Amino acid sequence: GFGAASLVAAGAAAASVSVGGASSSSGGAGAGGGRQKRGARHLSRSSRSKDPETRRESSKEKEFVTSELDLEIKRELVVQALLLTRPAPQNKVARLKKQWKPRGAGEIIALDDEGKWALSQKATKAETVRPDAPERCPALEPIDFEDLVAPEVWEYAQAHLSLYRWWVRSCGNGRDSLGQAQVQRLLEKSGLIGESGGAVFPDRISCQLWLSRVWRELAPGAFGLNLPQFVLLCGRIGQMLEGTPKPDEDDDDDCAPSSRQSHLKGVLAFTRKGLCQTPS
Secondary structure: OEEOHHHHHHHHHOOOEEEEOOOOOOOOOOOOHHHHHHHHHHHHHHHHHHOHHHHHHHHHOEEEEOOHHHHHHHHHHHHHHHHHHOOOOHHHHHHHHHHOOOOOOOOOOOEOOOOOEOOOOOOOHHHOOOOOOHHHOOOOEEOOHHHHOOHHHHHHHHHHHHHHHHHHHHHOOOOOOEOHHHHHHHHHHOOOEOOOOOOOEOOHHHHHHHHHHHHHHHOOOOOOEOHHHHHHHHHHHHHHHHOOOOOOOOOOOOOOHHHHHHHHHHHHHHHHOOOOOOOO
16 A cells, blocks of 8 residues: 655645635614524523524525645645556557456455466456556555554454465355355364364364354255354354354354453464364
């Protein structure tokens, strides 16, 4: 990503200017002039608070204009962004638009470690990515996300990528959900079922019962788990690897802050064990 701190700071200083008309009223003179003025002001306040037509008319009297500095800053930001993204010429865009075939709503396209599309086949001309040109926009500075992000957040992102790769590979071609059989085979292959020291389930029957209950909670009425549901499942298994909760205990509300924190720790514990590794 790129940022423009100086331009944004200047933009914050540029505010919209309100230009409106002002109304004045004069009261009668004489012995009761002061009381008449106070009564007129009181009546005016009451009519504005009770009469919506009066409020709408008074709002129409004001006009809002944007300062020239604000417009110039926004214009420069747009210019710098276009220089950075280096869009294709208009005639080329129109030609490639005719070749573009939209993908399904549920189809997810991942990025590899180099930030490129992990397509199932060779990219077409319409799918070719145009690289950015940061040297053309000196007002924008690159941001090193790997250096600025919190270590636990970066690790969770890498764990999420590993879970996605295993989920896609296990779903198979043309499918977007994961069945119980694939998950149980993963647990068996990872040594989480049995009498070993690192096992979570004592036997296959207890594992099947637990998976059936979790399946009803995560994907009621569905055969398999989509990607977000599979990540939640891995978080619960990771929590059991850490000792909380036990397989026969009820899980907490997933919306609670403590549960969300436990989910993050569970996903990290799941991937730290080397589960869901795919060949590179």
